[in-house]
Amino acid sequence: MNQPEALALATLAYCCNTANAIMYALTGISPSSAVEVRSDELAQPYSGTSSALAAEYPAVSAALPTAGRCAAQKDPRISPQEMVVQLKQLADDPARLTPVLNRHIEEIICTHRYKNHDRAIASFKESLSRWAGRLRLINGLSAKELWTYFTQNNEYWIITPGSSCWPGQLSDLCRITDSTPPLCLWGKGDPNALISCDSPVGIVGSRDCTEYGRSTAFNAARQAALHGHCIVSGGAMGIDACAHWGALSAYQDIGDQCGKTVAIFAGGLNTCGPKCNSNLFDTICSHHGALISELPPDTLPESFRFLMRNRLIASLSRTLIVAQARHRSGALNSATWAADMNRDVYAAPGDNNKPYNTGCNALIAEGKATLLLSSTDISGICHSAHPPCAR
Template structure:
């Protein structure tokens, strides 16, 4: 009963409205600019009625749609009003909105509309590419209201991740999750899976936002890929699973590409940890750039094909160079970051201000075993008199000590 009450708090639309949207969602593929343009001119129920009137195209409507699109599609283009209506009408016999709503409910999920309190407002920045609706699965539906742009960081990359990519991704994801940031990804093998696992590795999650969000390319009833079903069930248990296609929909290449724009829109920062030259992760980064989101990429070996895409993003100026979790925290404006990477690079080491002789002597001495002056001189190549002067200087700086016969290094205080 409590779970149903929570859902009602997040969804305020009537069942009739949900049926209309679910019906349209079965007829219209996501990221359809023509459909969105029409919904700026009429209500969802009016659009559904128009689609149901076979072979009918209202006079003057095309010009209004073209004006919103910003160009005049030719009669054979997908964005043309008549072409679009024909495309949607072909699916009328296949649509069963009540069935998909029931299917979502059986899987512990539901339909989220853009007028619901739990709707993530940042996806509306996609303008004509904004989603008509979102299907969700979450053990705690209240987490739907925690999908805040300021707390979401996407981590994406190759499906065939290397050990290096997995390690970097896990380190980044866990660091961000420990600071209360939601890790957003696509639930795929490789980098996506490592990102979700990193967020889920934080046991004590006491934040109103979900630990992780997985955006599916298929229906929420089809945990894809099947090899990640256990992981995706953990996402449902502690986070949120989202899709903009109705239950029962299979994944397809074009749906993965459509899905990528949602990952970018949901997140304030998109991190690419590993990507080949033509990786789908680059598509996500491209959407993020268009949305004025921050993009960062992790460098790798120049010989590693899995890092070629990251290097391309960095060299083109599309992504910032990210070399540590502290870089990521700095980019999202996290307070009390230990020390940004550049500051760490500027910290002086213990030997940075030593002279040439002192530095050479220091390098050949040991913290564990004392050496006599003759041995230090022989090892360093510094003449005996200058070696005596060097160890004396090191002792004055608190970097070396003597027992009267041998000399060894002193570790700096913590």
């Protein structure tokens, strides 16, 4: 592991406090094709010089052509370590952008062809100011102290896009609007669980579920794990917990040959819950699974973070099963993310007179998911059986 890069990316993730497309575009952690990361501001070619752009950043204004195309398409990325250095300088002098940041901003604007340049400049300024403000909170810590904090005295590991255990399917998040891959991942357990299966199975659903929903999640996860497939879910009560326990139950039958399970959380790992699932989390780790988050320690799992977390569940999964969901369940958000990334989405049908099943029934009726015919025979919806990859 490249610890200096991991520390820099963890620091930047701390500064952003959530996934951020601008930071991802600025840092040089992805292939050059990923520089084309999309956000709600990236759409139309530039067709003139913005007055706000000229007033705020003369160098940026001068670099932008009037014909709608950048004359020299430079790679706008900056290394994570250098980005931390630049933010520290900005934190020391909030009124002044460093020449390096100024140059990279102009290249980002030029490369992405923002449709609203006034808004783009405001967004860049607000983001940089916010990141620098967060950095001041930890600016007095040494590299060793930072690493100790971020890993909670080595209780957690940190992996980056350059790590051998980094799941490559996360790069699919570059290709959809309003999304971006994580800068790094915090984890506990076995990081190899993330790459133990080329096509993991995600199983999601409501916390408030019936015995039918619980058995659907448990049986589907168990059958998939018996065939060596990794099971991905969110660690919550209800459907999530049943999916994880289903995967773990396969261990009793075939031991280490069964698929692993990965729980993804919406806050820092030292805030993960619910507490009633503590035994589940310990069991996942002791059975070569993993608990992961894109957020640093002490980050509270606020409501909006669950929606962000759902994109990671969808991205890591090749097949996503919605075992049971109400009409406003967060599992439907996971299904939308999965469909946007061309994942195979299945939903278990249920009694149309019961509110527990309205979400799944709607997914099927609207053609957003394929009907799950059976939770005990899912060989037809998964890739070929295999032992977990040893890497």
